[in-house]
Amino acid sequence: MSEKKYRKVRIKAGKRGWGGPLEIEPKPGKDYIYCVTGGGIHPVAARIAELSGGTAFDGFSSKRDFDQIAVAVIDCGGTARVGVYPMKGVMTVDIHATKPSGPLFRYIKADIFVSGVSVDDIEVVGDWVTAEVDDTAVDETPAPAVEEKVEAVVEKAEAEVQEAVEEPKKKGLFGRLFGG
Amino acid sequence: MVKYEATVTAIGPLVSDFLDYNIIVLFGQNAPEELAEFAILHDGQTLQALVQPGDEVWFDATSFRVLAVGEVANANLANLGHLVVKVNGETEVEMPGDVCVELKALPAIEVGTKVRVEGE
Numbered sequence: 075m076s077e078k079k080y081r082k083v084r085i086k087a088g089k090r091g092w093g094g095p096l097e098i099e100p101k102p103g104k105d106y107i108y109c110v111t112g113g114g115i116h117p118v119a120a121r122i123a124e125l126s127g128g129t130a131f132d133g134f135s136s137k138r139d140f141d142q143i144a145v146a147v148i149d150c151g152g153t154a155r156v157g158v159y160p161m162k163g164v165m166t167v168d169i170h171a172t173k174p175s176g177p178l179f180r181y182i183k184a185d186i187f188v189s190g191v192s193v194d195d196i197e198v199v200g201d202w203v204t205a206e207v208d209d210t211a212v213d214e215t216p217a218p219a220v221e222e223k224v225e226a227v228v229e230k231a232e233a234e235v236q237e238a239v240e241e242p243k244k245k246g247l248f249g250r251l252f253g254g
Numbered sequence: 255m256v257k258y259e260a261t262v263t264a265i266g267p268l269v270s271d272f273l274d275y276n277i278i279v280l281f282g283q284n285a286p287e288e289l290a291e292f293a294i295l296h297d298g299q300t301l302q303a304l305v306q307p308g309d310e311v312w313f314d315a316t317s318f319r320v321l322a323v324g325e326v327a328n329a330n331l332a333n334l335g336h337l338v339v340k341v342n343g344e345t346e347v348e349m350p351g352d353v354c355v356e357l358k359a360l361p362a363i364e365v366g367t368k369v370r371v372e373g374e
Contacts, residue, residue, distance in 0.1 A: 110286060110289070111333075112333040112334040112336075113333055133286045134284050134285070134286065134334070135284070137286065137287065140288075149326070149330075150351060151324055151326045151327065151330060151338065151349050151350040151351015151352065152324075152338075152348070152349025152350060152351050152352065153272075153277060153279065153338045153340075153349060153351055153352070154272075154279050154289060154292055154293070154336075154338065155289065158288050158289060158291075158292065159288075162288060170326060170350055170351075172349060172350070175348065175349055176275075176277070176349075177271050177272050177274070177275050177277065
């Protein structure tokens with residue numbers, strides 16, 4: 075047995091976001107911050123882990139049971155992931171500003187889902203609580219923070235989209251689509 | 255040019271729930287199990303150029319003209335092999351991950367189906 079420290083954090087909807095606030099309090103056996111964004115641990119997941127004492131891990135490279143997950147962090151564009159985790163009863167944080175939509179929209183409620191979240195939307199609301207942890211049941215390996223990769227991919231895509239917006243022959247259509 | 259190509263490797267048991275809404279959800283093969291349930295998995299690798307309106311999405315010999323591309327759709331495809339095709343004829347996306355295509359009968363998709371995105 076060893077000791078781990080946890081504390082409660084509150085996550086509110088960001089600019090243009092929806093739902094929440096959610097209060098997340100990792101505890102022994104249910105302390106994983108499940109990052110389902112691809113490309114490693116997203117900065118929002120890393121921040122939740124840092125402030126709450128939870129353990130971030132990448133859902134695209136390893137697996138945990140849902141009952142071990144304190145919160146799932148997704149970057150869903152509004153159709154699949156926004157509904158899957160709430161449907162499974164998992165607190166869900168979407169970094170994109172989505173609202174209930176898609177075939178699973180009925181599972182997306184403000185008490186289990188919050189969107190548009192950035193690192194600034196996470197605040198500490200409790201004191202550190204020390205808990206006894208069974209080492210055999212909990213993987214202590216820290217998840218590597220490879221946040222640059224996700225950001226780089228998104229930035230590159232956005233830059234290229236911006237270029238496309240500038241392209242005169244597409245301007246009318248893109249202008250409508252991207253507000254620009 | 256071919257911007258993206260892939261072969262379908264598995265079809266999740268709940269894919270039809272999305273097809274009922276004219277939504278085709280693709281994910282790369284390393285998608286977590288709970289997403290694989292809802293997804294058509296494939297072996298696609300590299301996005302060669304950004305998907306944009308005017309492109310065509312092909313499922314074997316059936317093509318669908320792309321009408322609108324959400325602001326995170328290209329990052330999803332590049333990063334996760336994740337593509338949400340809404341067969342709805344809309345020229346504006348509802349959600350940032352959407353790729354809207356012309357409205358016509360859904361293609362037959364099975365293991366082995368070739369998926370391609372072609373465009374200028």
